[in-house]
Amino acid sequence: MTLTDTFTLANDVKIPVVGFGTWQTPDGDVAYQATLDALNAGYRHIDTAAFYGNEESVGRAIADSGIARNELFVTTKLWNADHGYAQAQAALALSLQKLGLDYVDLYLIHWPNPVAFRNEWQQRNADTWRAMEEAYNDGKARAIGVSNFQVHHLEELFKTATIKPMVNQLFLNPSDTEDEVVAFDNAHNILNEAYSPLGTGAIFDLPEVQAVADRLNKTVAQVVLRWSLDKGFLPLPKSTHTERIIENGQLFDFELSAEDTAVIDGLHGKFGFHKEADQVEF
Known part of the structure; x- marks a missing residue:
């Protein structure tokens, strides 16, 4: 397996098994360079969002990478203020303009x-969702999905949807595996993507994980990202440091034992x- 290996979504679109996350990556030179570093390191799956405020920098890096568009998988997301049919149409148009793209590979309700x-x-x-289905049918998004949806949100969406979400992007890491919604997603052929797969850095403070990493001669991040893949999740690690961006993609030359997995x-x-999601203040 490599960074260009893929999962297959419900509509047969291929999605690279690891994505490069850009949450909390400031717009401008930082987001531009981090995205370019990821592309140069072999990542072909880039995850951003309107709310991140860095779509223009991410798009510039994509353009400057020289990588053919059909070799890339680009995700962005609809922000909370833009829920509604016309609002979602306008928001996607703006995201495409900022990214400098004719289409995204995946569009999510954030x-x-x-x-x-x-x-x-x-x-x-x-x-x-009706606007997103139209975007999908018009080729402006090769796949559509959701983020932070729990089971009752999905069940409600299914009442009117003619196309089921292909992805649900969730807070998934060793601290919270969201078992109920993950099982529901799996039953409905919805891929589980893992944002904050390293717990926004908290994982690095845990000596038991460090012990596993030391024994395997790997980094803590590599061990936990490998665990994520083994769970069937698609992890979206984020970094702005070139060496860590490279390391986070080097997940395919080792395996976790049953004992290692149990520790994590x-x-x-x-x-x-x-x-x-029903209690957030935004």
């Missing part, structure tokens, strides 16, 4: 229940859980 629409989230998601499985709750 959160299911924004505070501004809490009394009508079901209808807002239905209207938003035992970290449940060690550094927090996902935000409850």
Whole structure:
């Protein structure tokens, strides 16, 4: 397996098994250089979002990389203020403009229940999804999906959707494996993507993981990202340091033993859980 190996989505679109995340990566030179470094290191899957504020820098790096568009997989996401049919159409058009692309490979609803629409989230998601289905049918998004959706959000969306989400991007790491929604996604052929696969850095403070990494002569990040892949998740590691970007993609020349996996499985709750989408204040 390599960085260019793929999972196959429900619509037969291929998605590289590891993505490069750009959350909390400042717009401008930092986001540009980190994305370019990732592409130069062999990543072909780049994950951004309107809310990250760095789509222009990410898009510039994609253009300057010289890599053929059909070799890349680019994800962006619809922010909470833009739920609704016309709003979602306009938001995708703006994201494409900023990225400098004719289409994205994956477009996601970032959160299911924004505070501004809490009394009508079901209808807002239905209207938003209709716009996303149109974008998919028009070729502006090769795949569509969601992020931070729990089971009841998905069940509600299924009532009106004519195309099921192909991806659900979730807070997935050893501290929180979100077992209920992961099982639901698997049953409906929805790929589970793992954002914050390293717990936004908290994993590096745990000596039990360091012991596994030392024994394998690997980094803590490599061990935990390998664990994520073994779980069937698609991890989205983020870094702005060239050497770590390279290391985080070097996951395919070792295996975790059952004992190693058990150690990492035992970290449940060690550094927090996902935000409850129905309670977020944004």
